[in-house]
Amino acid sequence: MSPDNDDGTDREPDLTAALDAVRRSTLRLLADLPRPPTALRIRAGALTLEAEWATVGAPVAVAPAADPVGVAAPVTAAGDEPARHVVRAPTVGVFYRAPEPGAKPFVAEGDIVQPGQQVGIVEAMKLMIPVHADAHGTVVEVLRADGAPVEYDEPLLALSPLDG
Secondary structure, eight states: OOOBOTTSOBOHHHHHHHHHHHHHHHHHHHHHSSSOOSEEEEETTTTEEEEEOOOOOOOOOOOOOBOTTSOBOOOOSSTTOOOOEEEEOSSSEEEESSSSTTSOOSOOTTOEEOTTOEEEEEEETTEEEEEEOOSOEEEEEEOSOTTEEEOTTOEEEEEEEOOO
């Protein structure tokens, strides 16, 4: 049963509507950000919104071992396999391959994806955060199962890069 106010009116529908409005606004905010934050805090009283991003250091280049002549060998994923590009989780949550249970997955192995194409969803605190490909390539491996928990920046899909 819902708690009543002093005047006898039910306040739960107001709270539900307010929470739904906050959820919709948060999804719009996250969609407008260049990359998802690692933490997001929202307070209703006196309205406070805080977003944090992990401090990411500059990428470090690792030189491959040189052959006896001093010419560097090409970098490969393992053995003679070509290098792969990895699509990573934008946040901590649960990874879903399809827009809803029972629906066709966004992508499957063998599909060609474009940068910006949605390839999955990560659910975090009832927010559905889209996962987008950030490179043009062919999906060569799905690295996380549908419904699997994922950490921030965890590999989700492996792509074989394509030019163009």
